[in-house]
Amino acid sequence: MRNFKVTIRFDGSRYGGWQRQKNSYAVQQAVEETLKKILNAPHTVTGCSRTDAGVHANRFVFNFFTENTIPVEGLKKALHCVLPDDIAVLDVQEASLKFSARFSAVAKEYIYCFYDSPAKNPFLARYALHHDYPLRVEEMAKAASYYVGCHDFAAFRATGSPPCCTERNIFESEVKREGELVVFRVLGDGFLYNMVRIMAGTLLYVSMGKLDADSIPDIIQSKQRDRAGKTLPPVGLYLNNVYFEGEEGTDGFDTAYRQIIKARRAAMDPDFD
Numbered sequence: 001m002r003n004f005k006v007t008i009r010f011d012g013s014r015y016g017g018w019q020r021q022k023n024s025y026a027v028q029q030a031v032e033e034t035l036k037k038i039l040n041a042p043h044t045v046t047g048c049s050r051t052d053a054g055v056h057a058n059r060f061v062f063n064f065f066t067e068n069t070i071p072v073e074g075l076k077k078a079l080h081c082v083l084p085d086d087i088a089v090l091d092v093q094e095a096s097l098k099f100s101a102r103f104s105a106v107a108k109e110y111i112y113c114f115y116d117s118p119a120k121n122p123f124l125a126r127y128a129l130h131h132d133y134p135l136r137v138e139e140m141a142k143a144a145s146y147y148v149g150c151h152d153f154a155a156f157r158a159t160g161s162p163p164c165c166t167e168r169n170i171f172e173s174e175v176k177r178e179g180e181l182v183v184f185r186v187l188g189d190g191f192l193y194n195m196v197r198i199m200a201g202t203l204l205y206v207s208m209g210k211l212d213a214d215s216i217p218d219i220i221q222s223k224q225r226d227r228a229g230k231t232l233p234p235v236g237l238y239l240n241n242v243y244f245e246g247e248e249g250t251d252g253f254d255t256a257y258r259q260i261i262k263a264r265r266a267a268m269d270p271d272f273d
Contacts, residue, residue, distance in 0.1 A: 005095035011086040013126045018051045038078045039068045048101040048242045054234035059241045063101045109241040112200035114182040129236040135182045136207045140175040143206040146216035147173040154223035158194035202229030
């Protein structure tokens with residue numbers, strides 16, 4: 001038995017998210033259909049995260065088990081040729097049989113992209129959220145800094161989500177202007193359903209003057225969804241990176257993994273992602 005670790009990037013615009021589902025076409029389904037063509041047998045893949053419909057990924061990892069003898073480079077070349085144009089293979093490795101793209105992950109990084117201009121840019125319509133007025137980046141960055149730490153993020157969780165532990169550990173959180181884009185970047189051990197989109201929506205409210213940057217700690221403390229900003233559309237959201245146990249530079253994440261992540265997954269937290 002072999003375990004392949006595959007890294008891809010994808011444009012999520014036409015997909016119903018990563019996870020295979022009945023009512024819409026998912027990235028997982030496209031990948032599994034591709035593997036069936038290449039390996040002449042059905043294979044089920046395990047993804048590192050569940051992404052919503054329309055969400056993109058700059059680095060997404062999945063793994064699958066197979067008894068096929070295809071060489072690593074052969075699989076990479078075949079994926080490059082057969083995958084749809086909106087899914088690109090970045091790397092293929094043969095991993096330990098213990099490796100799981102989901103359960104070996106110790107941290108994930110998301111970005112949410114805005115662009116602020118009087119006129120809409122049709123070439124950014126599917127990849128960044130348009131805002132008509134200049135964003136107050138310094139105030140957004142100040143607000144974002146309050147996300148860092150281990151907090152109960154119940155106020156930043158989609159209404160109606162299943163009951164679960166809402167504590168998450170955020171390692172880094174920042175907002176920067178990058179060319180014509182304003183980018184919110186957040187790195188954490190896991191995220192609640194719609195959490196990053198609500199965090200980004202709260203920062204947008206700060207820029208618009210609807211919330212004060214210094215109100216973030218009180219909003220977190222309140223645990224009340226209606227105190228935070230709106231849930232922004234998926235167009236500007238990307239899974240930017242994912243880190244795995246034992247990778248170089250992940251010592252701090254490994255500590256968090258042992259102390260926090262294993263406990264949550266042992267409890268079968270249905271909302272941990």
